[in-house]
Amino acid sequence: MNRKILFFILPVFLTFFLTACFDSKEVDEKAYVVALGFDKGENNFLKMTLQIAIPSKIASGEGGGEPGAGTAITTVETPTLYAGLNMINTYISKEIDLSHCKVVVFSKELAQEGIHKYIHAMVRGREFRGSMYVAVALESAEEYIQNVTPTLEANPAKYFEMNFNSYQYTGFTGDTKLTNFYLLEECSCRQAYATLVGVNKYEKSHEFDNNNSTYKERGRDRPLEGDFYAGQIPKVYDIKAEVMGIAAFDGGKMVGQFDGQDALYHSMLYGTYQSSHISVPDPKQPENFILLDVKQSRKPSHHVEMVNNAPVNSAEIKLEADILSIQSGINYESKENIPILEKTAEDFLEKGILKFLEKTRPMHADLCGFGRDLKMKYLLWEDWGKVQWLKKYAQSKFNVKVELKIRRPGLMVKTAPAKSSEGDVMD
Amino acid sequence: MRNFLKSLLLFKEPNKAEKFILKENKQDTETKTGAKDDSHGESKNSETFLNKILGSKQDDKKKEETPEESKQESKIDKKLSKNLAYMKKVYSIPVNGDIILREFDIMVKDRAIPAFILFYDGMTDREIINNYILTPLMLLSNLDIKDDPKSIIHYIKNHLLPQNQLKEARKYVDVIDEINFGGCGIFIDGLDRAFAADVKGWEHRGVERPNSEQVLRGPQEGFTEVIRINTALVRKILKDENLIVEDIIVGKRSKTPCSMLYIKDITNKSLVEEMRRRLKNIKVDYMIDSGELEQLLEESSFSLIPQLMATERPDIVAAHIADGKIGVVVHGSPFVLLAPVTLADLLQSPEDAYVRLPYAHLLRFIRFLGILLSLLLPGLFIAITNFHQEMIPTDLVFAIEASREQVPFPSLIELLLMEVMFELIREAGIRIPGPIGPTLGIIGALILGQAAVEASIVSPILIIIVAVTGIGSFAVPNFALGLSFRVLRFGYIFLGAMAGFLGITAGLFIQGILFVNSKSFGVPITVPTGPKTSASASSNKLIRLPIWKQERRADYLNTINENKQPKVSRKWINYNQNEGKDENEK
Structure with a gap:
């Protein structure tokens, strides 16, 4: 019996003496980083910005509103990521812990030079969570992080989680989690993309202008909701930080940027699109809009064929929509008119998507994963390697077919004219 | 006045009070001196001394055994006076207060036969002794008896003692055993045997609700002390x-x-x-x-x-x-x-069988959850907060950090403090006198819970952990198993604090080995799963079968009759087709 007790007690004591809680750290002995920013250094490789949560302020609800109330921000110039952490630990009292970091932001300048070395360090590092978002700041990452002053939540970590998740109901950004980014970056048939972030410049609403909008490129006379990059949305007050659009990468280097509308098309093509409101010009009265609540009914199908050693990429997108508003008051809900509406919406989307794909071609950025379909047709890895898909993508031709079905007219079955003294008025 | 001052100031010899000293037994002193002698190293004497010890021990044994044996062996004498003297010696009469010895005469055919009865007051029923032993022997023996008695024994046994449990004893020891357990010994002159009548009548608690195993559905009777x-x-x-x-x-x-x-x-x-x-x-x-x-x-x-x-x-x-x-x-x-x-038996509540199947499973899974929480939650909390902070949702990690900011102790000490406090409340709660009971609740809830948090001695999240653990531990249906989990919980706290999940895993592993290794009367404790036994072993599984499917007895018991009920126990289901008969009966 004594031997049995010894057998029980020995391992317990062994764990105590061998491990002796050497890496045990209390929660309050650590400083949790919420966001990590990388800019090109002035005199060194990197300028690293850390947004560190102040839990006592967050828990008591003081975090929101005032800029930087729930967080502390520090910027340090450093040769590498971990060197920077070491330097920061010399003046931050608690040990820096990156396990709750929600977002890593690279400046556009740095991203164009290539960020794969930092991404690799993060994927290898135990502390970085794979669900952290990768973002590119159009100007400076430091400036973006400084301007994250959430008002709706006391906790900045929650702000990042919610804000970067908004692609699920706007479609204006994408799922750019670290694991996703890394997989796409390493993939021989697709290219990586990151969320675009920026800081708004407007101070007063009369300063609004459309100089930075992309509506002219699209041939519109005024911008639609997605025709902006992050930081250029005409808006004032509240928080200055914004997310809108995606950045395309080739081999870990940023090669181009797309606005919100393009990001929406991208997510439709890529399959991450869930639902959003889309404004479509009225086919009969172009000055009016028809608003649709669009959902993806099936995952998009891709089809690639090699014609004369050049790929022909076809995509089929299946959508469903509910009518949210018909501004012209024309009775598009009726059985006869619904196909007209569907056709208009399909044409509108097809045109936009084709334009988006044309833009990706010179960037060598197969963001939508056409290569996956082609890869499946090769039996041997060597054969697929010989195709050199990412190079060949620049010679692509595109066919896109959008199939949109309008299912429900909303709560209003038929638009009834508003009554006025001068007879019926359409709104 | 002078005397008073004198008595106050001057030294006074204390009164000589007689002190009581519990002296060592003779045997003890001898062995002690023996040890002393031995330590002096007198090797010559040691042999003789050993003999002395052995001899004395043997003597003691003999002395002890002789009265025992005589008690076992000695038979009841024909002479009443001898029996009386013997019983007086055995029961230390008159030193013993509650033993009653009543002498009387039995009148049989105009002949007075001396007799006595012996019983413990308080353990016996007076009415029965008065009405059904003394009355017939003293008064009714005078009645005219038609057939001529062959012997007094026969006559007394068959006619005079209207008792349903009457033993005839030839040895003293048999009567003494009966008297010790609330019987009444009857000795009669001229007989070499005695009677022992069962007249038990001590005070006892009635059948009440079971205190520690209450159910809502099911019988409400509990065992008592008799x-x-x-x-x-x-x-x-x-x-x-x-x-x-x-x-x-x-x-x-x-x-x-x-x-x-x-x-x-x-x-x-x-x-x-x-x-x-x-x-x-x-x-x-x-x-x-x-x-x-x-x-x-x-x-x-x-x-x-x-x-x-x-x-x-x-x-x-x-x-x-x-x-x-x-x-x-x-x-x-x-x-x-x-x-x-088996472990599964210990985790079952009688309600599991009495309640309908879907509810029974809900109750059972909630109970298992409670048991797991009571065993592992504090350990897991320590492991996660000390080693695996990335596992906690970000909001919660900030909340924990904020609440711990002012706390001066490491979380292990904090947790142990609260756990010990809780165990203290629980232990005191059992012993606290009834009317003061609610006070303990107030002390526990207010002082320990609220004040400790306000004084920043513990963090509020820890109070939740300890409270959930405490509630969970009451879900264990078996008291002994609950105690065992209470002990193990502290083990898991230390393991979690030492090595995080690795420690907890090691603990679970060791506990698993110990559980699988232990047996109860040749049956492994973890039986329906540990060594896998036949699937039809009815009710002792984690998931209960419907009652009509519990056809066989537990496999591990290797019972003589393995079937509990026929394959179709609800005959009414296909009564018409089979005329109420199934294969087993055919």
Whole structure:
């Protein structure tokens, strides 16, 4: 019996003496980083910005509103990521812990030079969570992080989680989690993309202008909701930080940027699109809009064929929509008119998507994963390697077919004219 | 005045009070001096001394044994005066206050025969002794008896003592045993035997609700302290003449009556034999409660899991006996032991069987969750907050950090502090006198909970952890198993603090080994899963089968009759087609 007790007690004591809680750290002995920013250094490789949560302020609800109330921000110039952490630990009292970091932001300048070395360090590092978002700041990452002053939540970590998740109901950004980014970056048939972030410049609403909008490129006379990059949305007050659009990468280097509308098309093509409101010009009265609540009914199908050693990429997108508003008051809900509406919406989307794909071609950025379909047709890895898909993508031709079905007219079955003294008025 | 001052200031010799010293026994002093001599190293003397010790010991033994043996052997004498003297000596009359010795004469055929009765006051029923022993012997013996009595014994036994339980004894020891257990000894001049009548009538607690195992649905009776009431409670449920109540007396001095309960044609014979062997071979002076018997019967005293199940509920005992187990009832204990027992048995509540299937599973899963929480939650909390912070949702990690900011202790100390406090409240709560009970709740809730948090001695999240753990630990249906988990919980706290999840995993591994290794009366504790037994082994699984599907008894019990019910137990289902008969009956 004594031997049995010894057998029980020995391992317990062994764990105590061998491990002796050497890496045990209390929660309050650590400083949790919420966001990590990388800019090109002035005199060194990197300028690293850390947004560190102040839990006592967050828990008591003081975090929101005032800029930087729930967080502390520090910027340090450093040769590498971990060197920077070491330097920061010399003046931050608690040990820096990156396990709750929600977002890593690279400046556009740095991203164009290539960020794969930092991404690799993060994927290898135990502390970085794979669900952290990768973002590119159009100007400076430091400036973006400084301007994250959430008002709706006391906790900045929650702000990042919610804000970067908004692609699920706007479609204006994408799922750019670290694991996703890394997989796409390493993939021989697709290219990586990151969320675009920026800081708004407007101070007063009369300063609004459309100089930075992309509506002219699209041939519109005024911008639609997605025709902006992050930081250029005409808006004032509240928080200055914004997310809108995606950045395309080739081999870990940023090669181009797309606005919100393009990001929406991208997510439709890529399959991450869930639902959003889309404004479509009225086919009969172009000055009016028809608003649709669009959902993806099936995952998009891709089809690639090699014609004369050049790929022909076809995509089929299946959508469903509910009518949210018909501004012209024309009775598009009726059985006869619904196909007209569907056709208009399909044409509108097809045109936009084709334009988006044309833009990706010179960037060598197969963001939508056409290569996956082609890869499946090769039996041997060597054969697929010989195709050199990412190079060949620049010679692509595109066919896109959008199939949109309008299912429900909303709560209003038929638009009834508003009554006025001068007879019926359409709104 | 002067005297008073004098008495105040001057030294006064203290009054000589007689002091009491409990002196060592002769035997003890001898061995002590022996040890002393030995240490002096007188090797020459040691041999003789050893002999001396041995000799003296042997002498002692002989001295001790002689009265014992004479008591065992000596037979009842024909002369009443001799018997009277013997009994007076045995019962230390008149030193003993509660033994009553009543001398009287029996009139038979105009002949007065001297006699005496002997009984303990308080353990016997006065009315019965007066009306059914003394009255017939003293008064009714005068009645005209038609047939001529052949012998006085025959006459007295058959005509004068209207008792349903009357024993005839030739040895003193038989009568003495009866008297000690509330009987009445009757000695009559000229007879070389005595009678012992059963007139038990001591005060005892009635049948009440079981204190520790209450259910909403099911019988509300609990065992009490009297062995015969307890056996009757079981027999009341199992109206089966094959239910054997085998009496075995344990304890040389306490002579505690115990009963082994089993069903003759179900329970495995070797199991019955083993229980009988263990019970008969317990040599102790006193045995008061079944808790002591449990410790004397179990194989491993250091095992953390109970190897016999103690229950207050007759329905549980009946169910297990009907399944092929053995119950042991101990006089003076409202807890009846059951063996062999498995972990699954210990995790079951009687309600599991009485409540309909879907509800039973809800109750059961909630209970398992509670048990797991009570065992692992504090350990997991320590492990996660000290080693695996990335696992906590970000909002919660900030909340924990904020609440811990002011706390001066490491979380391990903090947790141990609260756990010890909680154990203290629980232990004190059992002993606290009834009327003060609610005060303890107030102290526990207000002072420990609120004030400790406000004083930043512990963090509020920790209070939640300890509270959930405490609530979970009350979900364990078996008291002994609950205790074992309470002990293990501290182990997991330390393991979690030492090595995080690695430590907890190691702990679970070791606990698993220990559990799988322990046996109860030859049955592995983890039986339906540990060694996998037949799937049809009815009700002892984690997921209960519907009652009509519990056709076989537990496989591990190797019962004589394995089937509990026919394949179709609800005959009404296809009554018309089969005319109410199924294969088994055909």
